[in-house]
Amino acid sequence: MEVGFLGLGIMGKAMSINLIRSGFKLTVWNRTLSKCDELVELGASIGETPAAVVKKCNYTIAMLSDPSVALSVVFDKDGVLEQICHGKGYIDMSTVGADTSSKISEAITSKGGSFLEAPVSGSKKPAEDGQLVILAAGEKALYDEAIPAFDIMGKKSFFLGQVGNGAKMKLVVNMIMGSMMNAFSEGLVLADRSGLNPHTLLDVLDLGGIANPMFRLKGPTMIQNNYSPAFPLKHQQKDMRLALALGDENAVSMPVAAAANEAFKKARSLGLGDLDFSAVYETVKTLEHSS
Numbered sequence: 392m393e394v395g396f397l398g399l400g401i402m403g404k405a406m407s408i409n410l411i412r413s414g415f416k417l418t419v420w421n422r423t424l425s426k427c428d429e430l431v432e433l434g435a436s437i438g439e440t441p442a443a444v445v446k447k448c449n450y451t452i453a454m455l456s457d458p459s460v461a462l463s464v465v466f467d468k469d470g471v472l473e474q475i476c477h478g479k480g481y482i483d484m485s486t487v488g489a490d491t492s493s494k495i496s497e498a499i500t501s502k503g504g505s506f507l508e509a510p511v512s513g514s515k516k517p518a519e520d521g522q523l524v525i526l527a528a529g530e531k532a533l534y535d536e537a538i539p540a541f542d543i544m545g546k547k548s549f550f551l552g553q554v555g556n557g558a559k560m561k562l563v564v565n566m567i568m569g570s571m572m573n574a575f576s577e578g579l580v581l582a583d584r585s586g587l588n589p590h591t592l593l594d595v596l597d598l599g600g601i602a603n604p605m606f607r608l609k610g611p612t613m614i615q616n617n618y619s620p621a622f623p624l625k626h627q628q629k630d631m632r633l634a635l636a637l638g639d640e641n642a643v644s645m646p647v648a649a650a651a652n653e654a655f656k657k658a659r660s661l662g663l664g665d666l667d668f669s670a671v672y673e674t675v676k677t678l679e680h681s682s
């Protein structure tokens with residue numbers, strides 16, 4: 392079976408490498424062509440456009456930065472829609488809102504294709520290790536067809552029903568994560584400024600009821616001011632924005648998430664958008680200094 396992969400960024404590269412190493416026949420496309428080189432060395436073919444990939448493949452996976460890109464790769468010239476048809480599937484694993492996912496789903500299914508949204512929880516390392524958590528929704532038959540690929544990319548897949556539910560679940564998770572990252576940053580600053588050793592704070596946190604992999608992984612690098620990107624901050628801010636929009640639609644008041652979003656926006660305005668989302672710590676440090 393020939394599988395397509397659109398978008399070889401931090402996540403797409405790791406996910407597609409796992410697929411090809413596990414024996415999938417892959418055709419890949421990326422806006423910046425040079426990012427296909429490593430995949431080609433491993434045996435992948437290149438599709439010149441998203442449409443060319445879809446034409447060749449039974450189903451095509453996308454892992455793209457944000458809603459506007461997810462839409463453009465489907466609807467623009469040489470996009471997915473030009474070649475999607477009965478018997479072909481499209482699986483968007485990017486993090487987007489339910490409205491974007493629904494637009495894509497309607498367009499794909501109106502041409503006879505099948506659609507699944509399948510955003511993921513887990514970052515660069517889980518993607519490299521095939522340990523993602525896959526939050527799928529949409530066409531159940533396509534989900535069943537994609538299970539062998541999901542089993543390689545992830546440690547657990549959920550089928551959540553109708554299109555939109557996967558997107559919403561992902562946004563709820565990332566809204567919690569972004570809020571936690573801000574509270575964690577404030578805690579690190581507070582410990583430091585009140586004369587405590589931040590490393591000791593990490594040890595204390597890790598032994599208590601709020602111990603978690605994110606604090607364990609990001610804490611030491613944040614203390615070293617190392618923000619090498621696993622999850623780019625600009626994407627975390629996009630997810631906070633989309634989660635807040637979901638809160639608006641459902642009249643859910645989210646003051647904590649709104650404050651976290653402001654900190655991520657501030658970090659973007661300081662030019663930190665391409666760094667890891669933990670770089671919001673720099674914003675918290677700066678705000679503390681200026682008061």
Ligand SMILES: NC(=O)C1=CN([C@@H]2O[C@H](COP(=O)(O)OP(=O)(O)OC[C@H]3O[C@@H](n4cnc5c(N)ncnc54)[C@H](OP(=O)(O)O)[C@@H]3O)[C@@H](O)[C@H]2O)C=CC1
Nearest residue numbers: 398399400401402422423455456485486514515621622626
């Ligand atoms: N990194 C992470 O930890 C996680 C990320 N996600 C989500 O996965 C998605 C991808 O994330 P990640 O891999 O980190 O992001 P990257 O920024 O590393 O990659 C983004 C991808 O989108 C492509 N792209 C960007 N703009 C355009 C455009 N205008 N036209 C065509 N392609 C474009 C990029 O192509 P090019 O190489 O040419 O720039 C690249 O392939 C996002 O939705 C993110 O929120 C989900 C879980 C974890």
Ligand SMILES: O=CCCC(=O)O
Nearest residue numbers: 486512513514565622
């Ligand atoms: O969307 C990114 C999620 C990152 C993570 O789950 O660690």
